[in-house]
Amino acid sequence: MPEKTQQMDIGVIGLGVMGKNLALNIVDNGFNVAAYDLDALKVSQFLSQFNAESSARKYPSQVIGCESIQHLLDQLVSPKIVVLSVPAGAPVDGVCHALIEAGIQIEDIVVDTGNSLWTDTVEREKRYKDKFSFFSSAVSGGETGARFGPCLMPSGDANAWERIAPIWHSISAKVDSETGLPIERTSAGEIVENGDSCTTYIGGAGAGHYVKMVHNGIEYADMQLICEAYHILSSGCGMTASEIGKVFEKWNQGKLNSYLVEISADVLQQADPETNRPLVEMILDKAGQKGTGLWTAVSSLQLGCPAPTIAEAVSARAISTQKSLRVSLSAKLAGKETNEVSLESRQQIIDQLENALYCAKIASYAQGFQLMAMAAKEQGWNLDFAEISKIWRSGCIIRASFLQSITQAYQQQANLAHLFLAYSFAEQLSQLQQNWRQATSFAVLNGIPTPCISSALAYYDSFRSETLPANLLQGQRDYFGAHTYERIDKKSGKKFHLEWSSTSREQISI
Structure with a gap:
């Protein structure tokens, strides 16, 4: 049975292009990472890249390649932070259910970094609120951004954000506060500790996505x-x-x-x-x-x-x-x-x-x-x-x-x-x-x-047009469907209808 060390700062599930690069970015910035993917080869490739880049790294961070979701949870300090980098939709819920079965706790945080539809994120926060804190963080910048500094748009529980914020501020892209121009980061192990970070708490559930x-x-x-x-x-x-x-x-x-x-x-x-x-x-x-x-x-x-x-x-x-x-x-x-x-x-x-x-x-x-x-x-x-x-x-x-x-x-x-x-x-x-x-x-x-x-x-x-032809459009709507209209010489909100088929063309106040 894999050892329980409980010394990793954060777990990453999903080591595709985005997940692997996010994990390496987190490691560069001095955090210890436990990583897991259904494909054991991806775990192996992640560990190989971590080792190959170790000499360039400023901070002596650690990583653990995990054999299962249970193994990953066992490595994390509590309350646990687990980052998901899996395809949007059913895979997100699949991993969430697996985390529940593995014993994730209500105080633990699960961060969805995929391209989820925002309404799905809102529903997931409600669905899992009695199991763990479901949080979301949209990620922009593609493969290069994930590796060397993405733009991160987090949303959800504000208390969860307080736990995640130090990591997110560290790994995000940076800009010069005076000029607004990017401070580029282009090589493994390199970090940027100055400038404005390209992440901020966006708001409640779904806002970030x-x-x-x-x-x-x-x-x-x-x-x-x-x-x-x-x-x-x-x-x-x-x-x-x-x-x-x-x-x-x-x-x-x-x-x-x-x-x-x-x-x-x-x-x-x-x-x-x-x-x-x-x-x-x-x-x-x-x-x-x-x-x-x-x-x-x-x-x-x-x-x-x-x-x-x-x-x-x-x-x-x-x-x-x-x-x-x-x-x-x-x-x-x-x-x-x-x-x-x-x-x-x-x-x-x-x-x-x-x-x-x-x-x-x-x-x-x-x-x-x-x-x-x-x-x-x-x-x-x-x-x-x-x-x-x-x-x-x-x-x-x-x-x-x-x-x-x-x-x-x-x-x-x-x-x-x-x-x-x-x-x-x-x-x-x-x-x-x-x-x-x-x-x-x-x-x-x-x-x-x-x-x-x-x-x-x-x-x-x-x-820039003070007047648009919507007056004629509203007349058309009233003509064929009695949808009413407002008048420019009457109180706003007051509705009128003209009896268009009548010979007297009587106007009625509604």
């Missing part, structure tokens, strides 16, 4: 916006992938500085090892998705919170998968033939597009933050948007210097209802919106689809 879901929705929009800019420069301006990559490199030095713009520049300048053509031109134009962007779009519709740019990003991926239909229709449907663009005009379009991309980016983030605000009101969460934007500055896919401006906006204006109301963003949008329109018009006139750039502009125009 909801915020991560919206993060991913914004990520969908951000990626699609960049792709549309690439499409405009490629199809509209006749630029090569490498030339566009160099434009993105330049943009990344300014207000569009971000991880996604940076890697897009790299992708566009990568040659295919087989043909030596630009690799991007050899990649089939069918995009995949794992569902979190869809969840965000669905949530926005359920709450009645407009997030059209996020929804269009999801739709764009769906349209991309219908490759055979697009091929067929491309031979049947007429479109505008693109004219050759002069070098002078090309530079003008590049400059306009830089501003359009920046404005659309503001709009997509505004949609995400308003969605979080409406969800928080409905769920009773007290979300701190300055803190959320701060932790997104590094360790996650949407990390960008732009988030420093969002942080400052929420710090400077208490109870900011919408990012468009922030002084700096309102001024920038007003100054740059004409370039946004020019870039969008160029795409439309040349038959280049820009669902996200265009929907973001429509979103901006809708919110």
Whole structure:
């Protein structure tokens, strides 16, 4: 029978890509880890990597590879902390039931770090409250983030967070508090002890996974916006992938500085090892998705919170998968033939597009933050948007210097209802919106689809419009369904209905 040592600080169950790298990150930062996976080979590989990196490690941490969940629990100091890094859904509950059978106690903490749907997290906290403290922490940043500093979005019982916080602050990504720029960590054993950590307590059950879901929705929009800019420069301006990559490199030095713009520049300048053509031109134009962007779009519709740019990003991926239909229709449907663009005009379009991309980016983030605000009101969460934007500055896919401006906006204006109301963003949008329109018009006139750039502009125009045609819409609804309407010259909330079929057209107060 395996020995009971009870000296490990934390247990990790699930040693796939994310779990293994999280465990190694925890070890680098001086904590002792007990690790388990159903696949014994993964446990062995984890131990081998731990040993290979031991000479680079600043702290003399210990690890134990466990033979079972029972063995893992026996190694942990009480109250125990167990981190789950298993696929979302049934596997999470499967491990929870196994922990119960192994004797986990009510004061122990189980942390779900998978990409769980936030409503599942809420239900699990209720389901297991008499067995142990179920806690959740969304993780962003992929494999590299997990290993060298992720963005962590924890939520659940506040007392559980107090126990977990020292570990989470240690392993999370760090940013310079003055500039908001990431303090990079890139090698095994290396740690960063200064700077702001990219984790904060998000709120009650489900809040962290909801915020991560919206993060991913914004990520969908951000990626699609960049792709549309690439499409405009490629199809509209006749630029090569490498030339566009160099434009993105330049943009990344300014207000569009971000991880996604940076890697897009790299992708566009990568040659295919087989043909030596630009690799991007050899990649089939069918995009995949794992569902979190869809969840965000669905949530926005359920709450009645407009997030059209996020929804269009999801739709764009769906349209991309219908490759055979697009091929067929491309031979049947007429479109505008693109004219050759002069070098002078090309530079003008590049400059306009830089501003359009920046404005659309503001709009997509505004949609995400308003969605979080409406969800928080409905769920009773007290979300701190300055803190959320701060932790997104590094360790996650949407990390960008732009988030420093969002942080400052929420710090400077208490109870900011919408990012468009922030002084700096309102001024920038007003100054740059004409370039946004020019870039969008160029795409439309040349038959280049820009669902996200265009929907973001429509979103901006809708919110800057004091009057929208919803008055006619409400008249239509009253005409065919007696759904009533309000009047501009009467008290708000007072309902009226017109007897449309009557010759006298009598108006009734409801």
